[in-house]
Amino acid sequence: MECWGRMLRAFLSGPGRRGGAWGSAYSSWRPHRPVPGLLNATELVSHWTAIFEKEGIPEAQESSEYIVAHVLGAKTFQSLRPVLWTQPLTPWQLQCIQELSSCRLQRMPVQYILGEWDFRGLSLKMAPPVFIPRPETEELVEWVLEEVAQRPRAVGAQGGPLILEVGCGSGAISLSLLSQLPQSQVIAVDKGEASICLTRENAQRLRLQDRIWIVPFDVTLEGSWAHLLSWGPMDLVVSNPPYVFHQDMEQLAPEILSYEDLAALDGGEKGMDIITHILTLAPRLLKDSGSIFLEVDPRHPELVGGWLQSRPDLSLDLVAVRKDFCGRPRFLHIRRSGPQHGCPAHAWPGPQPARVPG
Amino acid sequence: MSASGFLRFPAPLTRRCMVPWGLRLREMPALLSPGTAVTPAQMAGRKDRPALLSLDESELEEQFVKGHGPGGQATNKTSNCVVLKHIPSGLVVKCHQTRSVDQNRKLARKILQEKVDVFYNGENSLVYKDKREAEKKKQERKKRAKETLEKKKRLKELWESSKSVQGERSADSD
Numbered sequence: 429m430e431c432w433g434r435m436l437r438a439f440l441s442g443p444g445r446r447g448g449a450w451g452s453a454y455s456s457w458r459p460h461r462p463v464p465g466l467l468n469a470t471e472l473v474s475h476w477t478a479i480f481e482k483e484g485i486p487e488a489q490e491s492s493e494y495i496v497a498h499v500l501g502a503k504t505f506q507s508l509r510p511v512l513w514t515q516p517l518t519p520w521q522l523q524c525i526q527e528l529s530s531c532r533l534q535r536m537p538v539q540y541i542l543g544e545w546d547f548r549g550l551s552l553k554m555a556p557p558v559f560i561p562r563p564e565t566e567e568l569v570e571w572v573l574e575e576v577a578q579r580p581r582a583v584g585a586q587g588g589p590l591i592l593e594v595g596c597g598s599g600a601i602s603l604s605l606l607s608q609l610p611q612s613q614v615i616a617v618d619k620g621e622a623s624i625c626l627t628r629e630n631a632q633r634l635r636l637q638d639r640i641w642i643v644p645f646d647v648t649l650e651g652s653w654a655h656l657l658s659w660g661p662m663d664l665v666v667s668n669p670p671y672v673f674h675q676d677m678e679q680l681a682p683e684i685l686s687y688e689d690l691a692a693l694d695g696g697e698k699g700m701d702i703i704t705h706i707l708t709l710a711p712r713l714l715k716d717s718g719s720i721f722l723e724v725d726p727r728h729p730e731l732v733g734g735w736l737q738s739r740p741d742l743s744l745d746l747v748a749v750r751k752d753f754c755g756r757p758r759f760l761h762i763r764r765s766g767p768q769h770g771c772p773a774h775a776w777p778g779p780q781p782a783r784v785p786g
Numbered sequence: 787m788s789a790s791g792f793l794r795f796p797a798p799l800t801r802r803c804m805v806p807w808g809l810r811l812r813e814m815p816a817l818l819s820p821g822t823a824v825t826p827a828q829m830a831g832r833k834d835r836p837a838l839l840s841l842d843e844s845e846l847e848e849q850f851v852k853g854h855g856p857g858g859q860a861t862n863k864t865s866n867c868v869v870l871k872h873i874p875s876g877l878v879v880k881c882h883q884t885r886s887v888d889q890n891r892k893l894a895r896k897i898l899q900e901k902v903d904v905f906y907n908g909e910n911s912l913v914y915k916d917k918r919e920a921e922k923k924k925q926e927r928k929k930r931a932k933e934t935l936e937k938k939k940r941l942k943e944l945w946e947s948s949k950s951v952q953g954e955r956s957a958d959s960d
């Protein structure tokens with residue numbers, strides 16, 4: 429059970445643990461309602477939900493359900509075999525739940541507590557401080573897949589498309605694209621060493637390591653991109669770059685501020701720093717009419733549109749904006765218009781694109 | 787405290803269609819949303835029965851349990867339950883089967899598709915037909931197994947009785 433490694437890390441940073449008996453008083457943690465004896469899964473979820481709520485832990489019930497389900501070997505509480513809901517748990521299971529829950533009391537994100545999370549059905553290892561994939565980003569991948577399917581591609585020697593992901597984190601975007609596009613190849617870059625390691629590990633777990641190159645790379649460093657050219661011009665650039673406005677950083681939840689890599693979130697003054705670097709770099713790496721797909725802050729479509737207009741030298745057009753499942757403008761499709769002028773914007777009818785004025 | 791609130795998915799999903807389902811059935815091929823690709827195989831179905839009708843996205847209302855936060859990177863929520871309603875029939879499906887919103891949305895549609903089929907087609911729905919077929923096959927298998935068992939029993943009896951007859955004859959001949 430992987431929870432032990434996590435417990436060790438939690439114990440090193442959190443309150444010290446004294447003794448191993450169930451229900452013993454922790455040095456800086458008052459015991460809550462007494463646990464009467466053998467409980468089943470449903471009762472345990474109620475028990476921990478109440479504790480989390482009392483301590484002001486967000487998503488009290490969801491957290492409790494995920495932890496209990498995980499210890500019982502399921503990914504979600506709803507997917508547990510119903511018979512397991514009412515069976516008493518073993519002392520070892522109770523112990524595991526206790527320890528995972530104490531991490532949650534420290535505001536550790538559930539994904540780090542479990543050490544894994546799913547993205548578009550793929551199971552990925554999660555480890556702090558590598559950025560945890562957000563559910564919205566699943567739609568970014570969906571959009572890329574739709575566009576690739578619509579576009580007939582010239583069949584090269586290696587099939588395709590060739591994709592560059594900037595800021596791969598745990599590898600979520602790259603690996604989902606690879607798994608859905610059997611002919612594709614991906615160059616995944618990140619400036620964080622932990623991300624490089626985790627993406628490599630996830631690629632191996634999913635047996636996709638043969639089609640992905642994982643390279644340490646800082647998109648903000650001038651001239652560092654030259655060696656990327658050796659892979660040849662790319663069909664697509666995809667990214668969920670740090671896009672939080674710097675002034676908004678301090679309002680982020682403790683789960684994020686205390687555990688995730690802030691460099692994966694902070695986009696500078698208008699959240700545009702990394703975005704503009706990617707857009708500056710992309711034309712040098714993309715094929716003619718190649719595309720860039722970005723996840724951004726809802727204020728960015730306008731800002732990016734304006735910025736691209738101020739940089740005609742880049743030959744990039746904002747062709748579409750797509751909303752996320754909460755109705756917020758979240759994704760951008762930008763296309764490089766090559767020397768032979770690219771297709772006009774309306775030639776690519778994708779589902780629910782919103783036309784950007786000007 | 788989790789401040790979960792329902793956030794409705796905007797157009798086109800929340801566009802309410804007041805046209806009755808019956809009418810839609812005739813016009814079905816034209817109404818499938820661009821997102822749902824229907825292959826000719828799906829449309830034709832199997833020889834013995836029609837394929838399960840795809841749901842029209844414009845007749846669905848989707849809701850997600852989402853906090854009031856900014857969303858995207860600025861939030862890290864694990865609640866990804868999807869609630870999907872088929873407006874014409876009023877059927878609702880709630881799916882929290884996977885950890886992925888994307889997968890839950892797809893699963894919810896699949897489950898709702900079957901429920902809608904049962905709702906409108908009752909006994910003639912694919913779900914019921916499949917059940918009856920499975921039950922029928924099960925009964926046939928039972929019957930065959932029983933027959934085989936009886937055959938074996940008869941053969942055994944025959945063998946035993948022929949042995950005892952031989953035994954008598956040899957006793958007689960002594």
